[in-house]
Amino acid sequence: xxxxxxxxxxxxxxxxxxxxxxxxxxxxxxxxxxxxxxxxxxxxxxxxxxxxxxxxxxxxxxxxxxxxxxxxxxxxxxxxxxxxxxxxxxxxxxxxxxxxxxxxxxxxxxx
Amino acid sequence: xxxxxxxxxxxxxxxxxxxxxxxxxxxxxxxxxxxxxxxxxxxxxxxxxxxxxxxxxxxxxxxxxxxxxxxxxxxxxxxxxxxxxxxxxxxxxxxxxxxxxxxxxxxxxxxxx
Numbered sequence: 001x002x003x004x005x006x007x008x009x010x011x012x013x014x015x016x017x018x019x020x021x022x023x024x025x026x027x028x029x030x031x032x033x034x035x036x037x038x039x040x041x042x043x044x045x046x047x048x049x050x051x052x053x054x055x056x057x058x059x060x061x062x063x064x065x066x067x068x069x070x071x072x073x074x075x076x077x078x079x080x081x082x083x084x085x086x087x088x089x090x091x092x093x094x095x096x097x098x099x100x101x102x103x104x105x106x107x108x109x110x111x
Numbered sequence: 112x113x114x115x116x117x118x119x120x121x122x123x124x125x126x127x128x129x130x131x132x133x134x135x136x137x138x139x140x141x142x143x144x145x146x147x148x149x150x151x152x153x154x155x156x157x158x159x160x161x162x163x164x165x166x167x168x169x170x171x172x173x174x175x176x177x178x179x180x181x182x183x184x185x186x187x188x189x190x191x192x193x194x195x196x197x198x199x200x201x202x203x204x205x206x207x208x209x210x211x212x213x214x215x216x217x218x219x220x221x222x223x224x
Contacts, residue, residue: 030209030210033213035215040199040220041217041218042115042117042203042215042217042218043154043201043203043213043215045212045215048210048212050210088153088154092209092210097142097159097161097205097207097208097211097213099156099213100156101153101155102153103152103153104153
């Protein structure tokens with residue numbers, strides 16, 4: 001069964017606005033990762049947050065993790081047209097390195 | 112500068128004709144993964160190698176096989192491609208298992224005619 005589910009499925013915003021994407025999962029995890037995928041390309045790792053961490057920042061990215069609610073959010077501040085991509089959360093549940101990806105959020109940032 | 116390389120980027124094969132996709136890495140990572148991603152869907156793990164140890168996902172069809180002759184290279188063999196196997200195939204690597212990020216190649220888009 002699918003581990004991660006994301007919402008919204010699609011998000012359209014103007015350049016300069018913030019974008020928030022949410023991810024929910026079903027079982028206990030060791031860590032949760034966020035990846036970006038530009039159209040027709042491979043995935044690029046953005047950030048990894050461990051199960052004992054609550055918040056992490058990387059540049060314009062802010063990730064939160066609430067293990068009690070089994071959910072995570074990715075915030076992109078001051079978005080740019082170049083942020084247009086699909087964003088996936090992925091969970092590592094068994095320490096085996098096996099990631100289970102959510103369905104993704106398709107973000108469109110209009111200039 | 113390329114770290115995970117996949118060849119070819121686009122592959123067209125005929126229904127039932129065996130096809131091999133290749134992946135190489137310059138990162139010297141222990142773990143290599145193959146994912147299948149269909150349009151507007153999440154990447155789905157097919158199998159992975161930790162060094163030479165092969166780990167197949169339970170729901171990966173027998174039609175899909177893999178080889179890892181050395182640390183740098185990994186191959187995905189599709190013995191008898193069906194129309195449903197048309198997808199993007201993504202190779203990824205990681206230094207180890209557990210708290211490690213994965214590095215993805217650009218993918219090979221497979222078309223089955």
